[in-house]
Amino acid sequence: MKLSNGYTRPGWTAVSLIALGAFVWLLGRALTALPVGVAYAVWTGIGAAGTVLIGSVLFGESITPLKLGGIGLIVGGIVLLRSAPA
Numbered sequence: 001m002k003l004s005n006g007y008t009r010p011g012w013t014a015v016s017l018i019a020l021g022a023f024v025w026l027l028g029r030a031l032t033a034l035p036v037g038v039a040y041a042v043w044t045g046i047g048a049a050g051t052v053l054i055g056s057v058l059f060g061e062s063i064t065p066l067k068l069g070g071i072g073l074i075v076g077g078i079v080l081l082r083s084a085p086a
Contacts, residue, residue: 002058
């Protein structure tokens with residue numbers, strides 16, 4: 001969304017809206033296999049970790065060891081949630 005400049009750049013606006021639609025569709029698919037709480041936690045966790053990584057690639061934001069540790073904790077939490085009995 002940042003690259004769409006307030007949805008004034010048509011190309012990036014389209015990419016942003018398509019990605020948003022895909023994310024919501026993928027959450028719906030995840031809900032067919034996972035409980036709501038787990039599916040939403042996984043969805044937001046992946047979004048948070050992915051945002052840090054994409055921010056680094058697209059905007060040159062720094063990735064510090066602390067940020068990598070945070071991503072590791074998010075991924076670890078997702079793994080624990082997914083592997084916990086229902």
